[in-house]
Amino acid sequence: MPFIEENDLLDLHKDVEKAQIINERLLDQIKYKNKDLKRIKxxxxxxxxxxxxxxxxxxxxxxxxxxLSSSNRLENQNNLLVSIDSLDAIKKRIDNLKQRNEELSLVNEFYLAKKFLEKETIYSVQVKSFVDNNVTLASEALTNTLFVKTNPFYAYSLGNFETLEEARKFRQQLVDMGFKDAFVASYQDGKRVKIEDPY
Structure with missing residues (x-):
């Protein structure tokens, strides 16, 4: 039966503590962003x-x-031109506000998706794992990608699915594309729960 040496156990505890600190920082960042979103709204x-x-x-x-100025036709025309210019400026401002509202909606959807991923059990398809954390592969800002440390590896998974069946179908598509080692795993609170049966 394998055993863990004391140094390895201490390293494992340190890794767990670091992960907890990182999670707490991320939660604080999300709370701060939510406050900013409310203020901006x-x-x-x-x-x-x-x-x-x-x-x-x-x-x-x-x-x-x-x-009032109907007696002077020229003055009326000048006033009308000024009001048309003002209306154009207001229309541009309204268009800018609509665009900013759309951008804020996208940011809000991103944070809601992150919160969902942290609370619910989701399924994702792991395509690769590395000993070193290769942060150049993709950005953590992608909501359909998971980066999870499974000692001693860093696992990279694609897709976030609510059901196991959806994840299995996506895994089959990835296998057909050449990712022969891809497998489905379930995650909760940003941690892998188990590796699922592929069929």
Whole structure:
């Protein structure tokens, strides 16, 4: 029966403590990003409300000015040109706000996906593992990729599936593409639970 030497056990404990510290830091970063998202969302809503009030005010002033200066046709034309320029500026600002809202929605979806991966049991297809952590292979910002340290290896998995059947189908596609050693594993809280039967 194999045994673990005391030095190896101490190294293992150190690795576990480092992983816990890293997880705590990541959770703190996610909390900080969520606070930023809420603050930005409130700012966006306030800015949208101010922009709407500004638009209504501009239209009211333009209508009032156009009614008063009906005696001078040239003055009316100048006022109309100014109001059209103001409307164009407001339209551009609204377009910019819509674009920023879409970007914020993507960021929010990313953090929601990360939270889901940490709480639920998911299935992923491991395609490779290395002794050294090769961070140049891919970015941890990818939500459909897992990087997990399974002593003494760093495992790289593709896909995040809610069901084992979906993961098995994806594994078969990867095997057909040439990843003969690919296998399905289940994960929970960012840790591998077990290697699943491929069929």
């Amino acid at each position: 409130i700012q966006r809503n306030v800015l949208l409300g101010v922009t709407t009030l500004f638009l209504i005010g501009t239209l009211a002033i333009t209508s009032f000015t156009a009614g």
